[in-house]
């Protein structure tokens with residue numbers, strides 16, 4: 001079940017993997033439910049503000065909640081956690097996302113481990129005491145999971161697992177170990193700015209790191225940049241920021257992840273040959289940045305041509 005699915009940003013991908021007749025979408029906006037029933041042939045449930053009024057006694061093997069807990073006030077955060085956990089089948093898993101404190105480091109988490117801002121909302125039809133913008137710490141989430149599941153559930157967390165959201169995976173009492181994600185990088189496409197590509201990568205596995213960045217054009221490696229000697233040292237090319245999002249805003253990868261372990265592997269490649277020899281519009285689809293881990297794992301990132 002995709003809970004709080006909106007108009008199906010994820011449903012359209014989900015139904016390519018899972019039989020629509022076995023997929024459920026749930027939304028408080030009824031027209032969003034009807035739209036997805038029509039477009040994707042999935043089952044729909046119209047949700048409620050009060051978790052206890054939620055009209056389903058069905059059990060689900062997997063409940064996915066992308067970008068709802070990042071908008072809930074404290075009381076609802078707890079109530080929906082309890083309600084959704086209660087809808088899981090015996091070996092079911094609940095996957096949800098939050099805005100971690102690292103996305104709003106200016107807030108004071110020593111007094112409160114959750115910050116709810118009622119005035120930041122993109123949904124006008126929902127009351128500001130029901131839906132706003134929420135930032136949390138991991139101890140807060142851990143505590144809610146523990147209380148809402150009476151200590152039965154286990155969880156693991158993927159910092160910035162989806163865009164700027166942290167992903168939490170909650171299981172029943174069964175043991176589940178997190179998969180090794182390996183090489184991660186900016187979730188925004190890497191952007192070409194003033195003939196320069198820059199960004200950061202990180203290998204989440206213990207003892208592994210990104211040792212090389214390759215730039216490919218039409219499948220051919222046209223440039224390769226080796227890692228610096230120290231984690232903070234740029235691979236090449238001068239003043240590359242540790243991390244660059246799609247709008248060109250720089251911030252450290254460890255600040256982005258809110259975790260000192262995520263020391264940045266910043267890199268930068270001045271693409272002078274692109275600047276002089278190529279027509280910009282012709283290479284948008286051609287450029288790939290490939291992060292190569294020491295273990296041989298590679299991950300490809302598309303390049304977004306912007307502000308050239």
Ligand SMILES: C[S@@+](CC[C@H](N)C(=O)[O-])C[C@H]1O[C@@H](n2cnc3c(N)ncnc32)[C@H](O)[C@@H]1O
Nearest residue numbers: 004005006009027028029047048049066067068
């Ligand atoms: C930020 S959107 C995320 C939509 C979708 N999950 C996605 O990632 O594209 C949050 C959604 O939660 C829905 N929502 C808010 N309160 C809800 C509730 N009590 N039950 C179900 N959906 C709710 C909103 O209508 C909105 O579509």
